[in-house]
Amino acid sequence: MNFLFLIPARGGSKGIPRKNIKLLDNKPLVFYSIDIARSLANDKNICVSSDDDEIINLVEDYGLKVPFKRPDELATDYASGNDVIMHAIRYYEEKGVIYDAVVELQPTSPLRQIQDVKNAIDLFDESLDMIVSVKETDSNPYYVLFEENPDGFLEKSKKGDFIRRQDCPKVYELNGAVYVFNVKSLKKMEIKNFKKIKKSVMDEVSSVDLDTPTDWEYAEYLISKSKVK
Secondary structure, rough: OOEEEEEEOOOOOOOOOOOOOOEEEEEEEHHHHHHHHHHHOOOEEEEEEEEOOHHHHHHHOOOOOOEEEOOHOOOOOOOOOOHHHHHHHHHHOOOOOOEEEEOOOOOOOOOOOOHHHHHHHHHHOOOOEEEEEEEEEEOOOOOOOOEEEOOEEEEEEOOOOOOHHHOOOOOOEEEEEEEEEEHHHHOOOHHHHHEEEEEEEEEOOOOOOOOOHHHHHHHHHHHOOOOOO
């Protein structure tokens, strides 16, 4: 099976300005994803998709050829991840390169491990639309999550007669670290309409996602305390 490792790294970022090239432990954030991809694939099967010249130049100085510059319309806050992925797939197909699946590694998950990505890939087969990495959530909708009803009173988000939290069914949240997309499925429908989705579970530390300055400080703390490799 032929996999494209896609690393989306646009220039714009509101929560952490220029975060894709910001140094985390003296290393640009995007390099973490590149290093993971290089441990599993040849450079020809790794694509950094970026609209930003500084990011592109930095990646190429790192020795990885960036195949194209992402169009501006695919680099706004309103551009969908679906469109970014399909843009990359079409680029390679025009070059005669056909991929069965896309492994997306977002730069905002620098603490993911090689084995996390391997686990997701190993779970994938062509009968599925997608494999997604997840972590078990602390915010269980059977127990601690509530919604306000029309009368203004809180009601549990998901009904269940559970006395103890540990008796509730396990609930998972996407951590954004690893996605494995079936290219055939992508061509049939948008990701939001996928039905055949399976999970690949990751631990809490590897699942850290950098969206805010506080997230960044937490990642620096974990690295400094040797909580991650």
